[in-house]
Amino acid sequence: FRSKYINLTAIALDWKVSGGVYEERPAIVFYVIRKGVIPLGDQHFPKIIDGIETDVREGIYRTTGTDSHYCRSYEPVITLGCSIGNSNNTSAGTLGCFAKDSTENTYILTCQHVLCLNEGSETGLIFQPAYIDYVGMLKSEKKITIEKIKKAQYIYKDQETIDLNSKKLETIKNDLESAKKKDTLVGSFYKGLRDNYKIDDKNYGVDAAIASLVETINGNFRKFDPVGLPISDFTFKRLSHEPINLSCTIDIINNLDSVDISQPVFKVGRTSGLTIGHIKETILSSILLSGVHNAFHQQERIFGRYLLKEIKHKGKSIFPPKWLDRQITVMNDGMFTEEGDSGCIWFNKSGAVIAMGHGNLFTNIAIYSIGSPIHA
Incomplete structure (x- = not known):
């Protein structure tokens, strides 16, 4: 069947x-x-197959992101888009950007659910990279490699597999010991909000928090690049785009007329690396569920109201x-953001910051990434 239709990319029931x-x-x-x-x-x-109607829609498979492994590695100089985590050692998010207050103190900006242990938490240490991306990952690799060696010894009885994984195990052990000695502490939770706040009688929804930079065990602060990214210029070129230099300015989005939705939006996140999408002019503003029937009420605007899901540990x-309230949505051919990308900043081709991503909305039509405008 597939050979008859060169244009066909997938078949599904809906x-x-x-x-x-x-x-x-x-x-x-x-x-x-x-x-x-x-x-x-x-x-x-065919319009009907075995009594069932058919429908034709556009859809292209593309990978979700590029060079995400660079975002999860330990780097002496911390950059935007890298992995960070709190002290629960089981979760990870993305460092959005660095911000200064009126006294020139520097803070890390990301999502509150990335920095905090729970809704009411007012303290917490922040590490880069997150434990599960560094020490935790190496411990998992060590365990998996040992299991492969045992299977090769007692089931496969294959010496080549034993030798290959034995060498790999020694490398992992050395990397693990080195990782345990690294001081990955970078900051401490300072203040955050996961709710709406009101300015000029308008509600602005945020899931955001800042962490103050703290000294490591050796008495120094971790070095950071306020406009740097963990990926290289080549990563942009692989996606057919010129490298982007972040400008540390803010692209102010107030309404539909203030944004060119034909221009791409970029993000670099801990899980999916570099992805490219577009702000949607017509977004899903509400969903009416009635059994299996979904009625989609759409409005031509760029802001919408969305429900953050409950987070459990x-x-x-x-x-x-x-x-x-007043959230912005971005969509691409795959997923613009994934779990672990929370806190990533969205920026345009000029390098100006647009919003900070914190989650996704899954519908039968598309997957929308949801973000809070940095200034709206």
Whole structure:
């Protein structure tokens, strides 16, 4: 079947969409590279298969990001977009940017749920990289490699596999000992908010916090580059874009007229590295659920109101659900942000900061990344 349709990229079961609204009719969905264009020699898709209607939509598979491993590594000089974590040793997020107050003190800016142990926490140490991306990761690699050696010894009885993984195990052990000696402490939680705040009778939703820089055991502060990224210029070129130098300025977004939605938006995050998307002019502003029927009410605006999901740790709620107002959405062909990218800043091709990402909204039509405008 696939050989008959060069344009075809995927097949899935879904509900029929008519006029942008889901209908209560199942459909076989054909995803194509470009809708409305039939390659020479291809046939038309069947309108009905075994009594089930078909639907044609555009859809292209692309990887979610590029060079994310650089964002999770230990670097002597800390940059924007790198991995950070708190003292619970089980979670990680992204360092958004560095900010200064009126007295020129420097702070780390990221999401509150990245820095805090729970909703009411007012203290907490911050590390770069996060434990699970450094010592924790090496411990896991050590355990996995030992299991491979045992399997090769007693099941496969393969000496080449034993030798290969034995050498790898020695390297991991050395890296682990080195990692344990590194002082990865970078900051301490100072202040945060995961809620709406009001200015001029308008609610502005944020999931944001700052951490003050602290001295390490040796009495020094970790070095940082306020405009640097953990990825290289080559990473941008691989995605067919010129390298971007962050300008430390803010791209002020107040309404639809103040943003060129045809221009790409970029982010560098701990989990997915560099990704590129676009701010959506028509965004999902509300969802009405009625059984299996989803009615999508859309408005031509760039701000929306979204519900932050509850965050749990070991089965216990540490951050309750919250509604955030005046949020901005970005979408790309895959996922613009993933779990662990929380706190990443979004910037334009001029290097100006637009927003800080904190989560995703999953719909049957697309995956939207949600962010709080840095200034709106």
